[in-house]
Amino acid sequence: MDLDRLINEEYIIDYEVKDPKLRELINYVLRKIPDEEREDFPMFSLYQTDTTDAEYAFIIPGDVVQVFFNVDMLEDGSCGNDDVKIGVIAHELAHVYLKHPHTSSGRKGLKNEEEADSLASHWGFGKEVKASRRKLGPPT
Ligand SMILES: [Zn+2]
Helix, strand or coil: CCHHHHHHCCCEEEEECCCHHHHHHHHHHHHHCCHHHHHHCCCEEEEEECCCCCCCEEEECCCCEEEEEEHHHHHHHHCCCHHHHHHHHHHHHHHHHHCCCCCCCHHHHHHHHHHHHHHHHHHHHHHHHHHHHHHHCCCC
């Protein structure tokens, strides 16, 4: 998708990711998502967090979906491997697209995780999703 259009047409409301490397990877993922998917995205904002949460990334639903990426955890967990980080980013954006709720547990949660991985793979991130599963374990 065209990043400028995503911002100008207000799909992306806030883009508060200051870490240059992480921002570059998020931009890469957004640009690679097929353009025809754009209209089905809800409004969303992107943030970075470095709190010692136990999550690499998480989503807070709302009128504007808030997506948080944990810079330090992603760096440590991936051992600096970009494919692993790209897999996580694509997975989270798939949750946004599919309008999944924040918390996921039980069978419904697992189904959502598989759907997010499947969509991310469909967008062209199959290799990266596999890399992130190998390195980080089951999806959250
Ligand atoms: Zn997930």
